[in-house]
Amino acid sequence: MSFFKLSPFAPEPPFRHGQVPRTAVLYCNLGTPDTPTTPDVRRFLSEFLSDPRVVEIPRLLWLLILHGIILRVRPAKSAAKYASVWLPEGSPLKVWTEKQAKLLQGWLAQRGHQVQVRYAMRYGSTSIAEQLDALKAAGTTRVLILPAYPQYSATTTASLFDAVYAWAGQVRAIPELRFVNHYHDDARYIAALTMSIQRHWKSHGRPDQLVMSFHGVPERTLQLGDPYHCECRKTARLLAEQLGLSQEQFKVTYQSRLGRARWLQPYTEPSLIAMGKAGVKRVDVVCPAFTSDCLETLEEINMEGRAAFLQAGGKEFHFIPCLNDDPEWITALCDITQQHLAGWPTQAAPDAPQLAASRAAALALGAKQ
Numbered sequence: 001m002s003f004f005k006l007s008p009f010a011p012e013p014p015f016r017h018g019q020v021p022r023t024a025v026l027y028c029n030l031g032t033p034d035t036p037t038t039p040d041v042r043r044f045l046s047e048f049l050s051d052p053r054v055v056e057i058p059r060l061l062w063l064l065i066l067h068g069i070i071l072r073v074r075p076a077k078s079a080a081k082y083a084s085v086w087l088p089e090g091s092p093l094k095v096w097t098e099k100q101a102k103l104l105q106g107w108l109a110q111r112g113h114q115v116q117v118r119y120a121m122r123y124g125s126t127s128i129a130e131q132l133d134a135l136k137a138a139g140t141t142r143v144l145i146l147p148a149y150p151q152y153s154a155t156t157t158a159s160l161f162d163a164v165y166a167w168a169g170q171v172r173a174i175p176e177l178r179f180v181n182h183y184h185d186d187a188r189y190i191a192a193l194t195m196s197i198q199r200h201w202k203s204h205g206r207p208d209q210l211v212m213s214f215h216g217v218p219e220r221t222l223q224l225g226d227p228y229h230c231e232c233r234k235t236a237r238l239l240a241e242q243l244g245l246s247q248e249q250f251k252v253t254y255q256s257r258l259g260r261a262r263w264l265q266p267y268t269e270p271s272l273i274a275m276g277k278a279g280v281k282r283v284d285v286v287c288p289a290f291t292s293d294c295l296e297t298l299e300e301i302n303m304e305g306r307a308a309f310l311q312a313g314g315k316e317f318h319f320i321p322c323l324n325d326d327p328e329w330i331t332a333l334c335d336i337t338q339q340h341l342a343g344w345p346t347q348a349a350p351d352a353p354q355l356a357a358s359r360a361a362a363l364a365l366g367a368k369q
């Protein structure tokens, strides 16, 4: 960079007066490796676990542990786990997130909203900055940031907002930005979860216990004021109410612990083992904090959790898939989006070929006329 450069901002094309406003939704998820190989998993974990929002211990100490131990050992182990759930089209998290974004755009078009929907990943490809650059280059003047996380946590939601602010800090003409913080208690999200569980029970009967397994976070984040734990509890309470479950019929647990510190409790796997040992015959597990199936649900729950329960004496283990492309979920996502877009023009800049293509895609994927 030249010593004499006055402005840190990149030059931009001159503002075009009379430019038609264009509105976009950026649907953001956590991220995933490009391939289930050790080098790609190492690259992904290195970016993810270097984020100070994710690991809140003194930087120097953490960088020593991360580079000295974790990134030497974990990538190969995690790569084998990723390989066990990888789809022909790629990582399940990416496949589902991409499909959800496509469906959302199609559903919104069906309702007459001409909004570009793109997806981005907080870590790995395709990054939030790349997608915001692409939207800006396409003339977008308003962007709604929609996290794929129903519950707010500084470790996830705030981190992706950080990435948006960091991008905006480099840009001269910033589009109008809006952020969805959470939708953990949104009636339509709860209804989508309820319906997916009821659908499962209709064809497979009911379990002795329903386990609602949320991704864990260090217990310290709760003491520091992170609302994640309370939001998980509220989701669980509302879901149990809608399903008509008594306190004895369900259990809330936390999975995916990393490191030696105390995380939110009770932990999922020890709870499944305790249930198997206590004579619980059938458990069903649902993972409401994940809107797409991913490593943590397909491998950790449906493979490791299943084996742990059955080895402990349990007889039947059912994993209830995440919301993925359930029509009730896409409708809920569409309602939530519409609510947050209120007041922004979404009919402007008619782009007939694109609108027709979105409609056709939505119909092909099962949208109602």
Ligand SMILES: C=CC1=C(C)c2cc3[nH]c(cc4nc(cc5[nH]c(cc1n2)c(C)c5CCC(=O)O)C(CCC(=O)O)=C4C)c(C)c3C=C
Pocket: 030, 031, 032, 033, 045, 053, 054, 055, 074, 078, 091, 093, 149, 153, 155, 156, 215, 216, 217, 218, 256, 258, 289, 290, 293, 294, 295, 296
């Ligand atoms: C649902 C929200 C999530 C929260 C909250 C969360 C917190 C959190 N996660 C880690 C460490 C890891 N998570 C990993 C995978 C992973 N995590 C989430 C979501 C949340 N994480 C998802 C959707 C996934 C799956 C990604 C995929 O590619 O399928 C991993 C990587 C996998 C592994 O090596 O085991 C780690 C590591 C921490 C430390 C944390 C909060 C502090």
Ligand SMILES: [Fe+2]
Pocket: 215, 256
């Ligand atoms: Fe995680």
Ligand SMILES: [Fe+2]
Pocket: 256, 295, 296, 300
């Ligand atoms: Fe895990």
